[in-house]
Amino acid sequence: MWIYEKKLEIPVRVSKPDLQMAKFLITQYGGPDGELSAALRYLNQRYSMPNERAKALLTDIGTEELGHLEVIATLVHKLVKDATPEQMRAAGLGSHYADHDKALFYVDANGVPWTAAYIQAKGDPIADLCEDIAAEEKARATYQWLINLTDDPDVIQVLTYLREREVVHSQRFREALYIVEEFNNTKRIF
Amino acid sequence: MEYSDTLRRLQEVEFGLVELQFYLDINPEDQRAIHQYNYLSDELHRLKHQYELKHGPLMQYGFSQSPANQWAWVSTPWPWEIEY
Numbered sequence: 001m002w003i004y005e006k007k008l009e010i011p012v013r014v015s016k017p018d019l020q021m022a023k024f025l026i027t028q029y030g031g032p033d034g035e036l037s038a039a040l041r042y043l044n045q046r047y048s049m050p051n052e053r054a055k056a057l058l059t060d061i062g063t064e065e066l067g068h069l070e071v072i073a074t075l076v077h078k079l080v081k082d083a084t085p086e087q088m089r090a091a092g093l094g095s096h097y098a099d100h101d102k103a104l105f106y107v108d109a110n111g112v113p114w115t116a117a118y119i120q121a122k123g124d125p126i127a128d129l130c131e132d133i134a135a136e137e138k139a140r141a142t143y144q145w146l147i148n149l150t151d152d153p154d155v156i157q158v159l160t161y162l163r164e165r166e167v168v169h170s171q172r173f174r175e176a177l178y179i180v181e182e183f184n185n186t187k188r189i190f
Numbered sequence: 191m192e193y194s195d196t197l198r199r200l201q202e203v204e205f206g207l208v209e210l211q212f213y214l215d216i217n218p219e220d221q222r223a224i225h226q227y228n229y230l231s232d233e234l235h236r237l238k239h240q241y242e243l244k245h246g247p248l249m250q251y252g253f254s255q256s257p258a259n260q261w262a263w264v265s266t267p268w269p270w271e272i273e274y
Contacts, residue, residue: 003253009205
């Protein structure tokens with residue numbers, strides 16, 4: 001069961017409308033290393049995760065990623081909400097407008113729709129935790145590339161926060177991997 | 191709607207709890223961290239109550255009480271509509 005809380009994890013402000021940036025940012029909504037991929041990847045891996053601590057971590061990080069999905073959605077919404085169709089067309093969002101108007105959609109920066117092929121679930125705790133660490137590092141890098149693409153200090157503040165969260169997630173997943181490997185390496189005598 | 195100080199404080203306390211949650215998942219034997227977690231959890235409940243009296247329910251499905259005279263869930267602003 002999930003309970004919705006009617007608040008964002010952090011305040012989200014933008015200094016000015018920026019359609020180009022919205023087009024890039026949407027990749028963290030529905031792209032390969034975005035927040036939807038992250039939340040679905042972790043929450044789905046829980047059922048076959050044998051380690052108690054890793055199971056809890058997948059649940060809790062997966063839940064925070066759903067919160068980040070709403071942070072990114074709010075950023076994109078605030079950047080595009082006052083745009084005209086002409087402005088969207090000029091910013092390369094004409095095809096998005098044709099299919100979705102100003103609705104958000106789970107696509108990457110090129111407009112390619114989200115697919116389950118972005119995520120993995122091998123059922124092996126080492127393989128899955130390595131996948132999760134790699135996913136966090138790819139998300140961290142994506143946030144850095146997005147920061148490099150804007151000069152809006154308010155957008156940069158939100159993206160910097162999200163980048164740092166990926167660093168924390170990666171650290172916790174590394175610790176979980178260490179715990180699982182340590183358990184696998186202990187001699188068990190029956 | 192304006193961003194309120196209570197909401198800011200709520201976000202700060204909840205952030206601390208998210209961090210402690212992850213830490214405790216990996217270090218469940220850390221008594222000091224459990225103590226911090228419960229301390230912040232008390233603070234969170236106090237702040238939530240204070241926020242909800244003024245700004246309406248934060249959570250659905252009965253996890254927040256509704257004001258007796260109106261169903262405020264449909265009239266208070268959504269997170270993406272607030273001017274922070």
